[in-house]
Amino acid sequence: MELRHLRYFACVGEAEHFGRAAKLLKIAQPALSRQIQDLEAELGVALFDRLPRGVRLNAVGRSFLDDARRILREVNEAKLRVERIAAGQTGTLRVGFGETQAWHGAVPDSLRAFREQHPTVELELHAMASSRQVDAVSSGNLDAGFIFSLTKPPSEFAHRKVARHKLVLAAPKDHPIMSLDSVRLRELRDVPFIWFHRWVYPRFHDRLIRACLRDGALAPQIVQQVTDHATMLSLVSCRLGVAFVSEATRWQCPAGVALRPVDDLNFSLPFYLIWKKNNSSTLLREFLENVWTVTNARDS
Template sequence: MELRHLRYFLAVAEELNVTRAALRVGIAQPPLTQQIQALEAELGVALFHRIGRRIELSAAGTVFLAETRAVLDRAAQAVAMARRAGRGEIGKLRIGFTSSASFSPFVTEVLKTYRAQWPEVEVALEEHRSALLIAALKADDLDAAFVRPPLTPDAAIEVQWLVREPMVAAVPVDHSAAGRRAVRLEALRDDPFILYPRRGGSGLSDQIVSECLRLGFSPRVGQEAPELAAAINFVAAGMGIAVVPACMRHLRPDAVRFLTLERSRLRAELGLAQGRADRSETVCKLAHLAGEVLIQGHSRALRGSEYVKS
């Protein structure tokens, strides 16, 4: 039994006239009659009573009609849902992000806008280091991820670099420079620096050290922090100063002050990583939306926003 047989039966049951039913489904009357007879033979029951030239539903046909309508309605719904899923309007989107990316207004704006535009897509969020996020993408455990460099080049992964964010100095509230709005990095040369191990996937330690060397000093490492958020807490505990992305400057206002770094080349890059093959439409929509938010953010940057196009 195929769906077309149910459609033939529905037409005859609703029209109670084979000629009109044949016109409705677009086939000749004799083949339609044969299809109905074959359906009755398959079911082993009569679906219609034939009274002269008139037909009417049998008791079995009446029950079968209700079920036929339900089946065809579900089939139409399945087709509609499949097409919506193909357009990325429904489904599930698994997004990963680094701990620092969760503080980025850019990331939160992308997620907020995505949920508003496609509310029927279930968004599952997962936080990990960038290296682990890339591994999850390759294992098909994630669909996309907001990551920071360095990343090992991988032919299976494409990274759309989106923003380059200024870095700021985080100092304890009782630091001698805490009352200032800006400071030069070299002015902090005597402070112990809180840096980040390369295995943490932050990619910032080498940049910070290189910038310090460019400015004529080698930073004294007082502590390593496993994540950027932990570095802020270490600063609050008076264990040293840290250089962090500007998006984190609202953390620990009770114990930490964030100072603009004057004449600094330090930037924290943020990108959207995704697999190169078999991208779902939900992922494509996320990437396109990120680009739109980037353009809007770039326009704001011309009016003083801290985010600029990479």
């Protein structure tokens, strides 16, 4: 039994006439009659009562017509799903990002634009550290990830730089350091710091320490180590110390925390969008176009 048998049967069953059905199907009536006979022979039962003028579905035929319609409908829906996926109109796109990127800028703007243009797509969003995103994109668990990296991403990835954020000082608003006209590293020598654990971002940790130690400016007094920006800002708000954070955290700062540039801290965080070079997903291609549009608009 093939799909054409079901289509022919459904048309004859609805028209209850071989001649009219043949015209609708644009085939010869004798050929249509043979197809229905072949179907009945395969099923081992008659589906129609033959009348002097036309045919009429019998009880078995009426039941089989319901099944034939359902099968044809499901096949058509499956075909449409495939076409929509191929056209990037539906399916699932999995994107990772860092917490500080989600508040403002290229990440939320790109996601918002993609959602508006693809309302039927399932968008899986995963907030995770950059190192975990690299592993997830490499293994195929993510289609793309917005990561912070001080070096270009590994060669297995295609990538685009989407932003560069400077490091600034986060401190309680009434901290004495905030009363200065400008802040330099040497003025932070006796100030307790909250810092990232080295194992979270080893290269970032080491380079930031070196930047502070340059020319003997600052050996930071680290009193607490954390794993994420949210905890860091919370502890600054609790007055446990100050911290160097991305300028992007201004969108999630607690009410009692202020951000200040440090004049002689020349340190910035490049953010990239990465994806596997061999990922041929239409949805990914559509998402990348959204990111290009958003980042080009911001750069212009």
